[in-house]
Amino acid sequence: MAEYKLMLKANLDRREELEYDRHWRAFLQMAVQSPIGKGKSQRLRYSKFEKFYNRAKARKELDKLFNPKSESKTEEESRVEKIIKYKKRKRGDE
Template sequence: MLKANLDREEELEYDRHWRAFLHMAVQSTVGKGKSQRMRYSKFEKFYNRKKAKKELDKILNPKSESKTEEESRVKRIIEYRKRKRGDE
C-alpha cells in the first residue's frame, strides 16, 4: 500500500514539473535579440526524475535507508577488523 502511494505521489510530482516546464518554456528565455533561446533545452535538465524519486523515497521511508547505510558501514568495519587481525 505504501509502495502504491509512493508511486502515485511520484507520478503527481512528475506531472507538476512537466506542466511547470511547459509553462516556463513559453515564458523563459536567455539572451537578447536573435540569440534568444530557451533556458532549459530538455525536460531532463529541468527535472531529474531519478533523483526526485530517491528523495521522495527517503522522506516516506527514512528508517529503511538509514538502516541499510548503517548496516553496510558496520559490515565494512567488521571486515576491516577481521583482515587486520589475520595480518597480525
C-alpha cells in the same frame, strides 16, 4: 505489516507521478515564457526537461523516505531493548 508497506509504496509512487506531472506542466509553461538572451541569441533556460526536473533523483529521495539505508530503530525501541538486555544480564540469562 507487509500490506501496509506495499500500500505506502503505492502511495509514494502515486505522489511521485503527480509531482512529475506538475513539473512537466511547469516546464512546458516556462518553456514558452522564459527565453534567455536578446535578439537572435535567445534560447530557452532549460533545453531539456531532465535539466528542469530530474526524475531519478526525485525517486531516490522518495525511496530514502520509504527505505532508509540504515533501518535503525527509534530511540524508544533501542532504549527498551537495552533495558531488556540489562535485566537478562542481571538475572544471569545471558
